[in-house]
Amino acid sequence: MSSSTSSETQLLAEHFGYPPVSLLDDIINSINILAEQALNSVERGLLAAKPASLGFRAPPPPSKKTKHNATTTAAAEDAPQPSPEEAQRHEVENGTHQLETLLCASIDRNFDIFEIWVMRNILTVRPDDRDWIRLSHYEGLDFSAASKRRKAAGTEPGHDGAMDTEGAEGEKEPTNQPGAGGEDGNPDAAETGSDAPTLASVARLRRRLQASQKLNVMLHAERARNAKLLEELREFLHGASGPAAVKVETGESQNQTNLAFLRSKGDLTVGDAETPLTTTTAFSLSQLQALRALSTSLRTMMPDLVQSTSGADQSDTKKSWRTERLEYVEGSTRRHLENVRGLELGASGYVRDGEWQGEGRSLAKGEVEGLERIAGVLGAKPNNGVRKPETGTADAMDES
Structure with a gap:
């Protein structure tokens, strides 16, 4: 039963281009998304409505008709009563959660039944028709050469059993080869003759086709990656052979890339073509004396520059520090004389009248x-x- 179901699933997947179960999964996922959107809309609509329209009103004031009612409601009055808005939000959230749980359970139960029914009645192939189905990409296939080879090899003992074991991924249907049909007494094999393909040969060809298609896709992807890598290398190295070199020879403009300097010799070839590195080194050595003299003159000038700069910085620092200290002392003294001693000081700190007529210290009410x-x-x-x-x-x- 498992081999039959597996072959049926493979046949439908090859025909549709995707497994049949994935179609049902997409349908169920779409239903779940629609249900979630509906629940969100219901919750937003209920929260947007006024609390009074949903029956949530402020509690009436406690009645004073009888003492019995007052004693029974005393315990309830001790706890704070929620506002109508809070009560509405709480009830709507709880109700929406319960509705979501009920709806999801119903969807899961019903669509599980739907999936089983569709797989058994719609997306299925009857066992009687499975051997007679020919897909569109099987049209035009010629099995004459394969049948001739099987006919020539049919006289060898044990050959048919090996062919059946090799193909069909666990399918153990009897082969329809002429030799096997004559030995087993199968009437279908005797009637069809040597031109009819067997289930093992069709399964083997199907596996070969799938393997060749997979290999073709992998080779195309590898070819694209290699072509992209070669193109990047040609862009980095302009001197490489290929289309990039042809473009350079034709005089088209080429952008300077990060690795273009690897192939350019620069000034090493100037002066002597045979020993460019020696020539460049000799020129550098000839300039060392001038560089040494310049370095010595700079060293003699640096101490004076450092001393002048540090002296100016220190004087500015001391001046600013003393100024800040003097201002702080004067400000503190002025606040003490005005607030505590009660003197009236001018802008320069002198006493105006000798007596302070201001408010003085603030007194409390008790004082x-x-x-x-x-x-x-x-x-x-x-x-x-x-x-x-x-x-x-x-x-x-x-x-x-």
Whole structure:
């Protein structure tokens, strides 16, 4: 049964160009995508609706008709009641999740049945018709040469059994060769004769065709990769033989690439064609004295430049540091004299009037009330009889 199902699947896959199960998988995936879109639309629609239209309203105020109702609802009132929007969102999310679970389970169950029914009734080939089906790419095939070879080799003992074992990937159908038909007494083989191909030969040719097609695809891909690699190498090296060299000879413009300098000798050929490297080395050695003199003059100039630059930097640094320190001390002193001592200072730091008439230190409310009570107590004492002479004496002294 497994060999029959395997051969049927291979035949349908060769006819369609893809396995039949992949078609059913695409259908089921499309249904799942549509179901997910429908669920998302339902959830968005319910969340966009007003809570009152879905039955979510603010709870009414607690009634005070009976004490029994008040005692029963006391426990419920202790917990915070969710707002209508929160209750709507919670119910919609839970309901959508339950609907999604139910819908996915229903889709899986029903489409599993659909897949089994389609594979058994639509995407199938009956065993009686399987041996008589000829695909479109089998038209025009000539099996006469193969039949002649089989006829010539049919007299050899055990040849037919070896052919059956070699082909058909586990298929154990009897061969229809003339020799085998005569020995086994198969009437179909006797009627068809030597021109009828056997199942083993067709399966073998099918495997050879698939292998040749796979090899052809691999060779084309390898050829494309090699051609691309050769093209890149010709672009890097302009002197290589091939189409790139022909373009260079015709005078067409060529872009300078990163590796083009590998084939260009540059100035090494100038001066002497036989020993270019020796000539270039001798020229470099002749310039060493001038380079040494220039280096010595630069070394004598560098200490003066370094000292002048460092001296200027240090003076600027000290000046800026002292200035910042002086400004900080003056600012702190000015804030202390103005806020704590209560002096009024000018822009240059001098005292204006000698007395500060500003706000002074801010007092709290309790301190102000305490000062008012003290002032009231001190102001009430002169009204007593004992202190009147003192008050008069003080007035007389003031008048004098």
